[in-house]
Amino acid sequence: MILTVTMNPAYDMTYRVERFERGQAHRVRSVEQRIGGKGINVTRVLNQLGKYARATGFSDHAFAAAAELEMPVDFVHALPWVRRTVVISESVDGTATALWEPGARITNPHAAEQLAVRVTGMLPDINGLVISGSLPGGIDPGLPAQIARSALAADIPTICDVDGEALRLAARVPGIVLMPNTDELQRLTGASPRTADEVAAAAQPLIERGVRAVIATRGAEGMVAVTSEGAWTATLPEPISGNPTGAGDSATAAVMALLSETAIPDWPAILTDAVATSASAVVVPVAGEIDRCLRDRLLPTVVVAELACAKETAK
Numbered sequence: 001m002i003l004t005v006t007m008n009p010a011y012d013m014t015y016r017v018e019r020f021e022r023g024q025a026h027r028v029r030s031v032e033q034r035i036g037g038k039g040i041n042v043t044r045v046l047n048q049l050g051k052y053a054r055a056t057g058f059s060d061h062a063f064a065a066a067a068e069l070e071m072p073v074d075f076v077h078a079l080p081w082v083r084r085t086v087v088i089s090e091s092v093d094g095t096a097t098a099l100w101e102p103g104a105r106i107t108n109p110h111a112a113e114q115l116a117v118r119v120t121g122m123l124p125d126i127n128g129l130v131i132s133g134s135l136p137g138g139i140d141p142g143l144p145a146q147i148a149r150s151a152l153a154a155d156i157p158t159i160c161d162v163d164g165e166a167l168r169l170a171a172r173v174p175g176i177v178l179m180p181n182t183d184e185l186q187r188l189t190g191a192s193p194r195t196a197d198e199v200a201a202a203a204q205p206l207i208e209r210g211v212r213a214v215i216a217t218r219g220a221e222g223m224v225a226v227t228s229e230g231a232w233t234a235t236l237p238e239p240i241s242g243n244p245t246g247a248g249d250s251a252t253a254a255v256m257a258l259l260s261e262t263a264i265p266d267w268p269a270i271l272t273d274a275v276a277t278s279a280s281a282v283v284v285p286v287a288g289e290i291d292r293c294l295r296d297r298l299l300p301t302v303v304v305a306e307l308a309c310a311k312e313t314a315k
Helices: 038-048 061-068 111-125 143-153 164-170 182-189 196-208 247-259 267-282 292-301 308-314
Strands: 002-006 010-017 030-036 053-059 073-077 083-090 096-100 128-132 158-161 213-217 223-227 231-235 303-306
Touching: 002 038, 002 111, 030 038, 030 061, 038 053, 038 128, 038 247, 053 061, 053 111, 061 073, 073 111, 111 143, 128 143, 128 247, 143 158, 143 164, 158 247, 164 182, 182 196, 182 213, 196 213, 196 223, 196 231, 213 247, 213 267, 223 267, 231 267, 247 267, 267 292, 267 303
Parallel strands: 002 053, 002 128, 010 083, 053 073, 128 158
Antiparallel strands: 010 030, 083 096, 213 223, 223 231, 231 303
């Protein structure tokens, strides 16, 4: 079983319009609401990939009840209410505009301890852990790192997909896998990487300090993986247009699906799967879903190349 942790879940609202124009009234063609949050999306995709996944984190009673109708969950009921995220999806070309609420503040002083204890109790039954998304107010940014340390001490592969101070503290945990996007990597390292080689160079000091892997997502430009064994970039021959919301979560699910299977990962193969899975999410208008047929067609087309900086490091 793979466990995902979502500390700041959301109700994902998707409004579909013909074309969105700022300052104008719009006739909405359809509306969809579903439970969401980054870890929830990862759970959905893992289940689509044939991996049994359970979700935990913080929620209120209503959200937990709704989530339980769709997937195995075990939430700490510490949020007074659950936020909403709104995506305006344009049918003309698939362009998406997102509005993310910050969410409620947790006032229960024991909530973080309760979540950490809950995760620790499940460690004997899991073979992978994913900690994803923002933190609600009132939660120490060191909580993701704390939970990651306990999992890694039990030899469980762990991915942390967080931002800001939480990412900075997680980057100090030996053995962790980080999955930042370009902006998050820039805030973490202070560098402003534009090319794949620059991304790898920015991530290299993190590897030298003990991070197991940095897999940086670069949108239509693909992904870069940096490990102690080398660095690679992977792209599609042609970018896929559509709604990028949730594409990064799909990549995270693909990486964990393979990491949970082997102690000696094939990083180029993992990167290939992550790029194809991420792209197969872009064509779906809601987050947390992939087009599995498209993923299968894209897998053999992904172009992987070893980066020069990796070859220089190996000398």
